[in-house]
Amino acid sequence: MELSVDRLTKQYGKKIAVDCVSTVLKPGVYGLLGENGAGKTTLMRMLCAILEATAGEVFLDGKEICALGADYRDLLGYLPQDFGYYPNYTAKEFLLYMAALKGIPREEAGRRTDELLEVVSLDEAASKKVKTFSGGMKQRVGIAQALLNQPKILILDEPTAGLDPKERVRFRNLISDYAAGRIVILSTHIVSDIEAIADEVLLMRKGKLVSQGTVPELTKEAEGKVWELAVSPKEAKVWQEKAAVANLRHEGEQVVLRILADDKPAEEAVPCEATLEDLYLYSMQGKK
Amino acid sequence: MELFRLEHKKLWRKNSTRICVLLCVFYCVVFGSFLVFQWITYGSTKENYSGNNFDGYENIRNCQAYVRKYGVLTDESLQEWVRDCKRLFAQLDEERKTQGAENQETVHKVENSDLHTVNAWLRTLYPDLERADMLGVSVMSNYVETEKLTGIYERREKAVDTFFEINNQTGAERDYLLRINEKVKTPFSWGWTEGWSNLLGSAISELGFSLAIFFAVVLSALFAGEWHDNTSALLLTTKNGWKKLATAKILTGVAFTLELFAMVAAGMIVLQLVYFGTEGWDMPIQMIKMIAIAPMNMLQAEIYEYAFALLGALGYAGVVMLFSALCKNHVLALLLSLAVTYGPMAFHERVPMWLEKAFDLLPLVGSGADVFRTNTYHIFGHYIWSPYLIIWVPLLIGVLCLRPAVKGWARRMRG
Numbered sequence: 001m002e003l004s005v006d007r008l009t010k011q012y013g014k015k016i017a018v019d020c021v022s023t024v025l026k027p028g029v030y031g032l033l034g035e036n037g038a039g040k041t042t043l044m045r046m047l048c049a050i051l052e053a054t055a056g057e058v059f060l061d062g063k064e065i066c067a068l069g070a071d072y073r074d075l076l077g078y079l080p081q082d083f084g085y086y087p088n089y090t091a092k093e094f095l096l097y098m099a100a101l102k103g104i105p106r107e108e109a110g111r112r113t114d115e116l117l118e119v120v121s122l123d124e125a126a127s128k129k130v131k132t133f134s135g136g137m138k139q140r141v142g143i144a145q146a147l148l149n150q151p152k153i154l155i156l157d158e159p160t161a162g163l164d165p166k167e168r169v170r171f172r173n174l175i176s177d178y179a180a181g182r183i184v185i186l187s188t189h190i191v192s193d194i195e196a197i198a199d200e201v202l203l204m205r206k207g208k209l210v211s212q213g214t215v216p217e218l219t220k221e222a223e224g225k226v227w228e229l230a231v232s233p234k235e236a237k238v239w240q241e242k243a244a245v246a247n248l249r250h251e252g253e254q255v256v257l258r259i260l261a262d263d264k265p266a267e268e269a270v271p272c273e274a275t276l277e278d279l280y281l282y283s284m285q286g287k288k
Numbered sequence: 289m290e291l292f293r294l295e296h297k298k299l300w301r302k303n304s305t306r307i308c309v310l311l312c313v314f315y316c317v318v319f320g321s322f323l324v325f326q327w328i329t330y331g332s333t334k335e336n337y338s339g340n341n342f343d344g345y346e347n348i349r350n351c352q353a354y355v356r357k358y359g360v361l362t363d364e365s366l367q368e369w370v371r372d373c374k375r376l377f378a379q380l381d382e383e384r385k386t387q388g389a390e391n392q393e394t395v396h397k398v399e400n401s402d403l404h405t406v407n408a409w410l411r412t413l414y415p416d417l418e419r420a421d422m423l424g425v426s427v428m429s430n431y432v433e434t435e436k437l438t439g440i441y442e443r444r445e446k447a448v449d450t451f452f453e454i455n456n457q458t459g460a461e462r463d464y465l466l467r468i469n470e471k472v473k474t475p476f477s478w479g480w481t482e483g484w485s486n487l488l489g490s491a492i493s494e495l496g497f498s499l500a501i502f503f504a505v506v507l508s509a510l511f512a513g514e515w516h517d518n519t520s521a522l523l524l525t526t527k528n529g530w531k532k533l534a535t536a537k538i539l540t541g542v543a544f545t546l547e548l549f550a551m552v553a554a555g556m557i558v559l560q561l562v563y564f565g566t567e568g569w570d571m572p573i574q575m576i577k578m579i580a581i582a583p584m585n586m587l588q589a590e591i592y593e594y595a596f597a598l599l600g601a602l603g604y605a606g607v608v609m610l611f612s613a614l615c616k617n618h619v620l621a622l623l624l625s626l627a628v629t630y631g632p633m634a635f636h637e638r639v640p641m642w643l644e645k646a647f648d649l650l651p652l653v654g655s656g657a658d659v660f661r662t663n664t665y666h667i668f669g670h671y672i673w674s675p676y677l678i679i680w681v682p683l684l685i686g687v688l689c690l691r692p693a694v695k696g697w698a699r700r701m702r703g
Contacts, residue, residue, distance in 0.1 A: 050524040070527050078525040084518030088301045097298065100290045101526035101533060145522065 008056035031194030034204030077151030087131035135162035222274035317555030471583035479568035496652035512618035593656030603651035606686025613697035651682035
């Protein structure tokens with residue numbers, strides 16, 4: 001199975017939301033990273049065939065996805081960013097309704113719904129109305145509905161938003177287990193989530209796909225550009241204004257700054273190992 | 289089918305649906321039927337005319353019993369009724385003189401005598417006997433010369449003809465209407481008419497007017513509600529997608545319309561049977577309006593009016609679903625839905641005749657009481673009596689709205 005994106009572009013008036021993105025996605029987990037407005041959601045909506053591209057196409061095994069129609073949607077699981085639900089439905093009723101929309105036979109839908117409610121730890125809240133759920137619980141209902149039809153292509157837009165750390169770990173494990181033989185694309189601002197589960201990362205900036213590769217491959221790009229510098233609190237403020245500071249931590253009287261820079265920012269600065277977050281922030285600075 | 293079942297369930301789970309159904313049933317069945325039968329319209333008058341007693345059931349029986357003795361409407365039975373009426377009025381006068389007030393029992397007897405209906409006949413059939421000096425002083429049956437009340441059916445034919453003339457219905461149109469009128473069988477059987485008159489003249493014929501608001505509130509959210517719930521992205525990425533869902537939604541809208549209508553109609557019919565029984569079902573509708581031309585009895589007219597309301601409701605459901613599919617905002621869909629029916633209703637009397645007739649073709653705007661009228665439509669050189677047309681056209685409008693509703697929703701969903 002191969003999902004190829006060919007010069008996909010979406011333009012709203014003069015604004016280009018997605019700018020000529022091309023890539024090939026094979027089974028595995030893909031993390032889509034990018035700041036707000038980078039075009040992640042627009043790209044995902046086009047991959048789901050719910051948004052018409054201004055130019056370019058998406059092919060599944062050589063066939064254009066819009067032409068595949070229901071056959072493509074049958075392979076698809078999608079969790080939108082602003083996940084809508086029916087407030088008066090219970091979690092179970094909502095999943096059964098979604099199962100009917102996905103064309104899952106009634107008996108199978110019942111079984112699958114029970115299974116998924118357990119997987120997302122909502123089995124005890126199955127008969128409670130979704131409107132009474134916390135943000136994290138609603139998000140878990142959203143994840144469950146995306147998995148209902150055991151999709152071959154799973155697209156999750158900010159799936160970990162609203163989940164607490166324990167839930168995030170559960171979710172990451174769930175996706176890792178699930179991903180075998182499937183294409184999973186997820187976007188998030190939480191870089192550690194992507195670092196933990198993504199086989200490949202797609203880095204987007206201003207509608208463009210600026211980098212694609214495995215986490216080690218991408219972090220390699222940031223190698224030699226990450227520095228640590230211990231300064232006084234007063235100097236730290238100055239450094240924050242004149243350099244890209246990825247992090248700061250207090251150590252006794254001093255503040256240790258993590259600086260992203262092509263060249264050694266100061267004599268006392270020491271090079272350190274780059275992480276995906278460093279690359280992400282470095283890229284967002286527009287210095288890449 | 290499963291999708292329809294779930295969509296239907298979803299609609300009924302909404303609080304707005306439940307509240308609407310409850311209000312509708314209360315308004316039409318409890319307030320519009322039960323209280324009307326038992327108190328508001330058919331309760332006997334309290335002393336000093338200070339409202340009605342809560343005795344509709346018993347009072348209706350008395351009304352039916354009073355008129356039953358006349359059997360068939362002939363010159364003789366009409367004269368007998370007028371003589372009885374005069375006796376009752378004389379008795380009232382006597383009581384006023386001797387006791388200083390009317391006897392409540394006599395007042396009830398007068399009220400139960402179908403006084404308004406028979407006086408309407410007299411004014412229609414014997415206009416030459418009406419006295420201008422008695423207008424507003426006394427009812428015609430109290431002063432008319434009884435022995436001059438003859439040739440009732442010939443008088444009716446003449447009244448129908450005169451009405452056509454006044455209404456400027458001449459030539460082919462007049463001939464067409466007279467052909468319908470020829471099928472009216474005489475003599476007319478005579479029973480208590482006031483109940484049927486209220487029922488067919490307003491209660492059922494205006495049912496659509498009451499139902500429209502409830503249908504609009506529930507169905508305007510059917511499609512547009514998905515925008516409010518922000519579920520379009522989910523729906524579009526499912527195998528069945530918007531197409532099957534749109535079909536399920538339309539079936540749900542139709543099913544809901546049938547269900548609500550059935551609930552209201554069943555409640556009204558049961559109460560009608562309890563209060564009126566079946567007495568008078570075979571009376572011709574001319575007993576309500578002498579110059580009506582439809583060869584129908586009360587039961588047939590009632591069936592027509594219920595069918596008219598049902599088909600109008602189904603047509604209206606189609607229109608509301610179209611607005612719901614085309615608007616992202618369900619409040620806007622609701623306002624448009626209400627405007628399409630209540631707008632023409634509000635301006636009905638103030639527009640030219642041709643426009644009034646066009647309005648009558650809109651779902652729930654026209655009236656089932658057109659069976660009592662002589663309105664026609666002139667289409668492709670043919671005259672068509674309005675009840676034939678106004679029952680089907682609203683349904684047709686509704687059906688024609690369904691395809692654009694599905695297409696419009698699809699277009700909207702795809703942004």
